[in-house]
Structure formats: structure tokens, C-alpha cells
Amino acid sequence: GQQLNQSPQSMFIQEGEDVSMNCTSSSIFNTWLWYKQEPGEGPVLLIALYKAGELTSNGRLTAQFGITRKDSFLNISASIPSDVGIYFCAGQGAQKLVFGQGTRLTINP
Amino acid sequence: DAGVTQSPTHLIKTRGQQVTLRCSPISGHKSVSWYQQVLGQGPQFIFQYYEKEERGRGNFPDRFSARQFPNYSSELNVNALLLGDSALYLCASSLAVVGSYGYTFGSGTRLTVV
Numbered sequence: 650g651q652q653l654n655q656s657p658q659s660m661f662i663q664e665g666e667d668v669s670m671n672c673t674s675s676s677i678f679n680t681w682l683w684y685k686q687e688p689g690e691g692p693v694l695l696i697a698l699y700k701a702g703e704l705t706s707n708g709r710l711t712a713q714f715g716i717t718r719k720d721s722f723l724n725i726s727a728s729i730p731s732d733v734g735i736y737f738c739a740g741q742g743a744q745k746l747v748f749g750q751g752t753r754l755t756i757n758p
Numbered sequence: 759d760a761g762v763t764q765s766p767t768h769l770i771k772t773r774g775q776q777v778t779l780r781c782s783p784i785s786g787h788k789s790v791s792w793y794q795q796v797l798g799q800g801p802q803f804i805f806q807y808y809e810k811e812e813r814g815r816g817n818f819p820d821r822f823s824a825r826q827f828p829n830y831s832s833e834l835n836v837n838a839l840l841l842g843d844s845a846l847y848l849c850a851s852s853l854a855v856v857g858s859y860g861y862t863f864g865s866g867t868r869l870t871v872v
Contacts, residue, residue, distance in 0.1 A: 652800055682860075691762075691848050691863030692801070737800050744814030745791065746850075746861060748800030 655738050655749025662728060663757050670736060670752040671722040678740030678747075681714050681721040686751075687734045695736075696723070728756055760785070762851050762864035770870045771839050779834045779867045783851030789813075790832040791861065792824055795846040807832055808854070836869075844871045 655672045662668060672681075680699055684692035696707050698714035698721060705712055711724045721738055735753050739746040763782045771777050783790050789808040793801035806814040807826035826832045830851075836843055846868050850861040 652802075655800075684863075689865065691850075691865050693863070694860050697860060739800075744806045745803035745816065746793075746801070747803070750798075750800050 653738055653740060653747060653749035655752055657752060658750065659753040659755070661755045661757065664728060664730060666728055668725040668728055668732070668754060669722060670738075671720065672738030672749045673720045674740055674747075675719070676740070676747075677718040678742065679718065680741035681712075682739040682741060682746065683710075683712050683721070683723050684737045684739060684748075685734045686737060692737055725754075728754075730756055730758060732756060762849055762862055764847075764849050764864040764867050766867060767865070768868045768870075770872060773839055773841060773871055775839050776835065776837045777839060777869060779836075779847050779849075779869070780831065781834070781849030781851075781864060782831045783849075784862055787851035787853055787862075788830055789852045789854060790826055790830065791850045791852070792832070792834045793848040793850065793863075794818070795848055795866070797845070801848055804834070839871045841871050844869060 653672050653674045682697050683695045686692045696712040701718045702716050703714045709726045733756050735751045737751050738749040765780045791806040792804040795801040803816040804818050805824045810826045821837045824834045846866040848866045849864045852861045
């Protein structure tokens with residue numbers, strides 16, 4: 650099935666460090682979404698981006714919608730232990746979301 | 759208010775059997791979508807239903823079927839189960855066909871086929 654290219658696949662960082670992950674697509678999307686998934690749960694929406702070039706923040710999270718509408722990135726500043734989880738980008742199509750493979754974030758206290 | 763509820767939470771089935779998974783959307787949401795998430799991968803789109811009609815179908819075999827009821831709840835059916843059908847099945851609800859207001863996911867049903 651179709652998936653977006655998300656990198657890195659995993660990250661091992663120290664508490665307090667900043668984190669950056671990105672997502673690219675061969676197709677244009679008019680909406681980009683970033684989700685976080687924790688064990689035993691479904692994905693939870695973190696940030697939604699609706700306009701090319703848009704930069705949106707949600708607390709320590711900042712995401713940008715690429716100008717070409719084929720990419721997006723997510724930054725997490727000053728990571729804390731509860732940031733642990735799998736982060737997914739998703740492009741919103743007509744009736745569906747197309748997800749990346751996920752970035753697994755592990756934090757050493 | 760209750761979020762998206764899915765049942766059962768876990769299920770073990772034998773190859774060749776049939777399974778039915780259930781989803782209740784957020785109150786007021788008329789669209790339900792189903793996704794399959796294989797371990798280590800992102801969710802893959804299976805179906806979207808809106809107002810009891812199928813509005814989208816992903817690249818899954820005909821063994822997969824779904825329906826939506828008048829109260830907007832939904833069932834996903836999978837026939838002739840294969841080992842490769844083992845996955846987390848997620849249901850997402852939204853207000854409209856195009857999730858302009860976002861998709862809210864349930865916690866999923868973990869299906870294991872042995």
C-alpha cells in the first residue's frame with residue numbers, strides 16, 4: 650500500500666534534547682497531519698497543517714508544511730520522558746489518510 | 759463524552775475463520791473509516807463509510823467487507839483469515855467525508871491469526 654517516506658525510523662536521545670523528523674511524498678497533499686501513538690492506543694492528532702509554507706506550534710511541538718506540498722517536518726524542543734512513542738506523519742487525501750512508517754522516539758533520562 | 763469505541767480489544771482466530779470487528783464513532787460523527795496497522799508500519803486505509811454508503815476503498819482483497827448502520831456504528835468483516843491478516847485494526851470517525859475537522863482514532867482491535 651501507499652506510504653509516505655518518513656525519517657529517521659528511530660531516535661535515541663537524552664532528556665532535554667531537541668528532536669527533528671521529516672516526511673516526504675511523491676504526491677501532493679493539501680493537508681498534512683502529525684500523530685503520536687503509544688502502546689495499546691490509537692494515533693492521537695498532534696498538529697494539522699492546511700496551507701503550504703505554514704508553520705504551526707503546539708506547545709513544544711512545531712511543524713511545517715513544505716512549499717511544494719510534498720513534505721513536512723516536526724520538531725520537538727526540550728524533550729521530556731512523556732514524549733516517548735511513535736510519531737507518524739499523514740497526508741490527507743480525498744477519503745483517506747496516507748501514513749508514513751513512523752519514527753520511534755526513545756528518551757534516556 | 760465517549761471517544762471512538764472499538765470491540766473487542768483483542769481477538770485470536772484460526773486460519774480460514776471469519777471475524778467481525780465493531781466500532782462506535784463519536785456522537786455526531788457520521789463518517790467511519792477502517793485502517794489496518796501491521797506491526798512496525800503505519801496504518802493502511804481499508805474503507806470509509808459516510809451516511810451508510812461506502813465512500814472509499816483501499817487496496818485490500820474482497821475478503822474484507824464493511825457496513826455502517828443507521829446509528830453510524832460500523833462493522834468490519836474479514837473472511838477466510840490468513841496469517842498475514844494479523845494486525846491492529848483501527849477505526850476512525852470524523853464529522854464529514856473529508857476529515858476537515860480531523861479524524862479521531864479508537865484504541866483498535868488486536869487480531870491474531872494462528
